[in-house]
Amino acid sequence: MRGTPRNTTRVTAVAALLTLIAAGCSSGAERDPNTVRVAYQKFGTFIAMDSLMRQVKEEIEADDPDVTVELHAIEAQAEDYQTQVNLMNGSASEAPDLIYQDTFTINQDADAGYLMPLDEHFDAWEDADLFSEQEAEAVTSLDGTRYGVMLGTDVRGLWYRADLLDQAGIDTPWEPATWDEVLDAARAVQDEHGDDVVPLNVYSGTPAGEMASLQGFQMLLGGTGGGLFEESSEQWVSGGAGFTDSLEFVHTLFDEGLTHAPQDALDANIGTMNNEERFPNGDMAISLEGSWATQSWIEEANQPWPEWEEYMEFTPMPTQNGEDPGATSMSGGWALAMGANATDPDLAWEVMTAALDRENAVKFAIEGGQIPVRTDVAEDPAFLEESPMAERFAELVDVTGFRPAYSEYPRVSLAIQEAMEAVMLGEATPEEAAELYALELESIVGPDNVTDGS
């Protein structure tokens, strides 16, 4: 190239232009204040939120043609869903205005400054009185600010196929009073049906993720009188007899072949396969599962199973030796929260209340297999008719427990899943796995924050 001055100037101009374009790309466009961006999860058997938000979008946009409700259905497991929402929250121009939020992560996300306080909006809302006390507790952060409105809650217990238990000679309705009675039923199913039927599913191991920790391990631990976190001393509990006994239960299941083969139990899609295939096909007899399992069987599901009511029964998970109160449960629940950078909080609140009003709350409670947190929805005839188990679930609300909502929990939960996996694969005895857990716990939360529970 011959560098005449004119040439150089031209090149400089082009370079400057390119730089400007590159800079222009990165500076993000202004958000349209009439658009409300909603992020929610849609995954596997869970399509209720998608169905709800589509309905709300239609209602809102029909009322006011200027308003757009932008739906971001994120197709991912719960953990990945939260990661994606957090990544969106990291940038003010990308952050959603409304977030389908696990109430359990409200503390962390409020600390991170991702959420908008909703006290004023909620207090001024005419429906506020209809929400239960538990609802308020679940969406209020440790410093007493409300950061969301709960859509519904859940309980966990034993789902079973009555026909398979009948054939195995177990009286139904089945009401086991101790862990041993649960195991005996599984053994009876195994004797009767052999390899054709998985007697008892208890989610275990890392691929199942939080399901293993919450539906699996903590449902057992709760029945031993043990816990993960001691509220009185605000310390995490390492091991203890209850912890080892819970692992022993998992060990018995895999050792005696009373559950899935380990390679099937460690399939990340186990939840979907259990509820969409194994139960409807009669390949599984009992499962320690959430109350929302019905969402896989109702009319709106991916693969409806209209006859489910004839086959499926629900019974509470007993405590280890039948100790008071006789049954145990764990609860979670999801809420709608508002992003801290919502372009128009009043408009976002309008969309939020539309999703939470009576009619839509009934729809969500039915399709999502939820336990309503609005008193009027819990008594709604449409809900009661579609949810034949509602009363059984309601019994558990008094005994149910919650996860410790601290930011260390996800790591502690992983340590639990690893302990379970070591036991199910026979890599460690329950005692060894409990010791490893204790070591891991110390390294996660620090030795000062651990107690041996005695």
Add this chain to the structure above:
Amino acid sequence: MATTTSRDDETDRGPRTRNEHARARGRAWGGAARWLIPMGPALFLLLAFFAGPILWTVWASLTNAALTGAQAAQTEFVGTANFERLIADTRFLDATILTVLFLVGCVFGQTVLGLTLALLMRNRSGAVRATVGAIVVGAWVVPEVVAGFVWYAFLEREGTLNALLGFFGAEPQNWLFTAPLLAVVLANIWKGTAFSMMTYSAGLSEVPDDLKEAARVDGASSFQVLWFVVLPLLRRTLATTLLLITLQTVQVFTLIFVMTSGGPGSSSTTLPLLMYQEALRMGDLGYGTAIALALLVVAGLFSVVYVWMLSKEEQR
């Protein structure tokens, strides 16, 4: 700026030596500007999208940056705490060993298979070359997610491999569970062989026929021709290809993630998967980026070996 400098040059009436100096300097400036300015956009893009993220990674690894929680709002500098934790972490040690095993297995398999295919395809008819080439390159063109799923469907318990083995009366098993690392190594070799094959084919066509003929006239067998004539001439291509495959292989994430998600347990969790778990699943960006840098070190060590091999060869 270049224009004013050159005009100054002409008006400068200083002593001859000074004048020449200035002229040389001016020319150097003009020269620099002449290549720097057109390079500007490319440089800008390189800095913004290549150097930028690397520098950010280094910075993030020295902080407690997180996806959520109080640390996300107020990220603090923590010095080398992440690296101290890394060294003490048994999971990191396991993942490093698995990464090296995965790397060695893939690079070895890919090289042997790629070279063999390239050698076999020499002097074959066009139709044979086109058919084999299309099949092998097909695997290379398939997106990683698809390749991962194809292998998942092949190896899982109700998959094709078990159906085939079933004819011989073998008990079905989930190969992804019984031999996870071998499964992902095989899948990655299957996917990557085309690249090795193509570069070796190109390298082989550069080997002069008269050398081979001369060796043959001297009474060398085909194997001796290959070993003493062809391979030594191919050594530079080999080193370059090894370097490239290593850098591609060390960062494989999608394939493993789709096939085993790093499991069962952590028996196929290589460094990229560990990085993902820590940074995105646990939300610990600081620790995750520290693992990313460790990954860079592993890749760097292997690269140094190849570069050293190459330079040793050139000195001879």
